[in-house]
Amino acid sequence: MVEVTEKIAKERKKKDAFLGIDIGSVSCKFVLMDKDGNLLTSVFLRNRGSPIDSAKAGMAGLRDNIEQSENLGDYEIRCCGTTGSARYLTKAIVGADLAKTEIIAHAVAAQTIYPDVRTILEIGGQDSKIILLRDGIIVDFAMNSVCAAGTGSFLDHQAARLGIPIEEFGAYAVKSKNPVSIAGRCTVFAESDMIHKQNAGYSKEDIIAGLCDSLVRNYMNNVGKGKTLEEPIVFQGGVSYNKGIIEAFERHLGCKVIVPKYNVLMGALGMAILVRDFYLENEHQTVFRGLEVAEIEFTTSAFNCGDCPNNCEIVQVKMPQEGNKIIARWGSRCGKWDQVD
Ligand code: SF4
Structure with missing residues (x-):
């Protein structure tokens, strides 16, 4: 009994940390944040086939980071939240306190870093979204999880076809002086048009820049259709690493596009912020199972x-x-x- 009381007292003395988890269809992100909004550590993983395996791998990754760090052992996770397409199952697996849509999580993260943000562009591996905010309130949004042509998998597919690692795709695109026009309505049209342009002798740089333009056109005709995009515009999600796409957006929109430092972690970061506020406002007692979830069999x-x-x-x-x-x-x-x- 004395031992248990001492353990509880010790944990109470620890500093507060908040865990945000974003489990999507392609990748999973785990963010540990302190009370002041500083990112303490994070884990980024390719999806492990099932949300259960992904959640367990993420917990194991976080525990490794904590064990290897000098100061992360001083923190205790006070509250945990999940987002992403598998948010409810992940919530049940890890014992999270909150689950919210990706729209809310992404908007909260972007607005915390850029309080004036009015447009959020988000492109991940298999879906894309747009969120419009006015005076800090989400006034409109759209998501695409059906057509691959406006998502990262479109670029992955075309990069593989051209024999270029996707990480180098953007570097090729920004070297282009004259992007070619490529049909971007769907991956099948884009591929046949790209083969036609290759056979016509266009350079890889111009073809890749053309593919970036076609992804942006598809995005704008799909999730961006009928929407007024106002600055500041924040671009997040895995595809925002691609300089070719950033430039294509800036060409298309005629204005600057901001890419946040934690561009791929924004959903998880948004959830960490949401549970931090939830914990502080409600003095909430967490139901989080702990990083030991890594060992639990489900x-x-x-x-x-x-x-x-x-x-x-x-x-x-x-x-x-x-x-x-x-x-x-x-x-x-x-x-x-x-x-x-
Ligand atoms: S009663 Fe059973 S089968 Fe019918 S809708 Fe409900 S869960 Fe489905």
């Missing part, structure tokens, strides 16, 4: 609910070491199976 199973003609397929996640406690369940159209242990 099992998934599925069954059909035959209680009506919908015959929904219900998927559930259990923790065998806690008597097969069900921690998450989804797939029910009527909400019948939503309640878990």
